[in-house]
Amino acid sequence: MNPTVQRLLTYAMAHRGWLLRGLGWLLLATMAEVAGPLLIKIFIDDHLAVRNMVPGAVLALAAGYLGLQLLSALGFYRQSLLFNRIAQSVVQRLREQVFSTAIRLPASYFDRHRSGALISRITNDTEAIMSLYVQVIGQLVQKCVLLLGILCSMALLDLHLMLVCAMLLPAVLAVMWLYQRLSVPVVRTTRSLLSEINSRLNESLQGMAVIQAMVQERRFAEEFSAVNGEHWATRIRGLKINGLLLRPLIDLFYMLVLIGLLAIYARESGQSSPIQVGVLYAFISYLGRMIEPIIEMTNQLGQLQQSMVAGERVFSLLDEPRESTLGSPLALEGRISCRDLGFSYDGVHPVLEGVSFAVRPGQMLALVGHTGSGKSTIISLLMGFYPLAQGQLCFDGHPIAQLGLASVRRQIGLVQQDPFIFAGSLADNLRLGRSGIDDARLWQVLEEVQLAAFVRALPAGLESALDEGGRNLSAGQRQLLSFARALACDPKILILDEATASVDSQTEAALTAALACARRGRATIAVAHRLSTIVDADEILLLSRGRVQERGRHEALMAQGGHYARLFEMQSQGAWLEQSGEPAGQRA
Structure with missing residues (x-):
């Protein structure tokens, strides 16, 4: 048997009770089905042919x-x-398992796979598996039992004629084998292209604003049409x-067997013990009832192939290594130490090399550098999104590999660049299912991030409904809400990935002041492009191509006159020009 099936x-088998009851009803229905022609045979031979029409x-x-x-x-x-009840229960369980697996996959999986393809596995592929139980397995068991009952009834009437009819089965099995060999590659390609269609739809809908702004509607429509054409x-x-291979060949085999039956009846009609008319009728009736299940079974082969391929895709996802959040729980104090960190996404090109730093509660470490220098990679390693490849990363002196990721993450407040x-509701977005966070705490963190006045102005306050992705909020409000969400659980470690990138200058100043309060008693790591927001950091690391190029406090780095100092002067000059309203190109 195919391993996937x-x-x-x-x-x-988890529903043995339903399965046994279903099989019991199936056997009862089959016996009733095959007994009908036997009664008609009795009526024809014992009453109609001999004109013995006894009313009773x-x-x-x-x-x-x-x-x-x-x-x-x-x-x-x-x-x-x-x-059908078994099928619905199985698909419900499969979808829950697939989704549970998907949300526990490591970040490296999403680097290699598109989200639309994952959605296709959760929806389309599991739906195809349901068809396996409803249309294929249910029908297959039903038709096989029916065929067995028909053959047994035929053997009771005339063994010789039954063997003639049974010649149909090897021919059908040969057609099924040939069909499977030819159809599996086609079905596998079809499912893959359907996944590609879903991926393109998902990507286009999420990037609709960019597509329309760049007037790329025609190009995206043509690319989608090309994939859709391949699928067609x-x-x-x-x-x-x-x-x-399906209906035409089976019909041909049926006609050949029927001709064989009639030929045998014609040959033996002149002999001393001819075949009775009722027996011939019963065989023709059984043959008709026999051919329909065979046709339905062969027609289900296409659905069987789709279900098998869908099962392969679903099980390949379920077999993906999941991110392990198990480990020793630990109440963190907030001490972080990294030594000789090294990392590569593809195993060939290094992203980090020999990065070392240490942060204690109440201290702030700032990471600066050009795009691609490795700042966000350090944040991902601190969150445990990727396994550590080289070096050592410890929380409170314990290597991260020995700690439970779930426990560590619960004690880290992360504010991402794109929240x-x-x-x-707004309250649900702040709590995110975490217990012990009451409304008073929510209002407190909203005050800290300068968002309380905006929330109070909303008609429903904390219960105000937010659209998916926060479309009914501005970019700055989404950033502030993300900041409040990180502070709501009173984390021991605060990680800011360009937390002030989407706020205006006035809000940035207020947020910087709030950050100064939030840093107290917490270890803080901030990724910053605006160097003015990290001038009071206890240590600043300037990264370049995955290495630490410069490190120290702001004053020391400015005194060195290196790359950090030049960047700060350039940003300060740009900020002065912005405030003065003087275009940069007009300055002497």
Whole structure:
């Protein structure tokens, strides 16, 4: 058995009660289904052919036939209901597992995969797996049991004719084998292209403002059309395979078997023990009932291939190594020490080399440097988003590898450069599910970040609804809200990744003052492009190509007259020109 199908079936075994009841109803319905032609055979041979129309016996046969049909319909309905219930439960469990896995994947996974492809696995692929249980496995079990019952009934009537009809099965199995060999690559390509379509849709919708601002609607539409065209062409190839190998060939085999039955009946009709008319009718009826399940089973092969490929994609995600948050919990004091940090995203090009620093509670470390110098990588390593490749990183003297990441992260307040706001109330965005944060604490941190007046002006205050991504907030308000969210849990360590990048000068001044208060008793690490915001830092590291080029306090670095001093003078000059309103190009 295919390993993917075998693994999918193990999920159904968690519902053994429903499964056994469904199989019981299926067996009952099948027996009722195959018993119908036997009653008709009795009616034809024992009553109609010999003109023995006894009213009581004929009515009994009619009532029995009608009762069997009702029992068959009820049994198949109950079986279908139970199998659908199993399918819905399995898909619900799979989606929960896929989402649970996705939110625990390391950051390196998202560096390699697009978010749209991940969404496709959670939605489309799990939906295809549900079709496996509802349309494939349920139908397959039902039709196999029905075929077995039909063959047994045929053998009771005439073993020789049954063997002629059974010749249909090897031919069908050969068609199924050939279909699988031809269709699997096509289905795998189709699922991959569908994932690409979802990725492009997700990317385009999130970047719609940029697309429209750059007047790139036509180019994006053409690129999407190209991918969509590939998907269409692949689907057409699959349809051609289906059209050639499924219904036409099965119908041909059916006609050949039917001709064989009629030929045998014609040959033996003149012999001393001819085949009875009722037996021939029963075989033709059984053959018709036999061919429909075979056609339905072959038609389900396409869905089976899609489900198998979807299962492969889902299980490949579930088998991805997850980020481990286990480890020894520790109440941090806030001491951080790094020695000879080294890191590379691709294992070839180093991003950090030999970076060392130490921060204690109440101290502030500032990281400055040009884009790509390694500042954000240091923040990612401190948060445990990537495993440490070289060097040592310790919290309170304990290596990060020995600590529980969940425990460490709960005690770190992170303010990112591009904060994300979730759809929900403002209070929910500040708490983010963390317990022990009451409304009084929320108002306190809002006051600290200069956002309390804005929230009070909202009609619903803390319960005001925020759109996804904070679209109903300005960029500066989103940044301040992120700052308040980081302070709400009273963290021992505060990490600011360009926290003042999106606020105006007046708010920046107030926020800098609030930061001075927030730093008390906490170890603070700040990534800054505006050097004016970190002049009072206890130590400043100037990074260049992953190495520490200069380090020291602001006054010492200015006295050195190095790269930091030149950057500060350039920014100070630009700030003076901005305040004076004099264009830079007009200055002598």
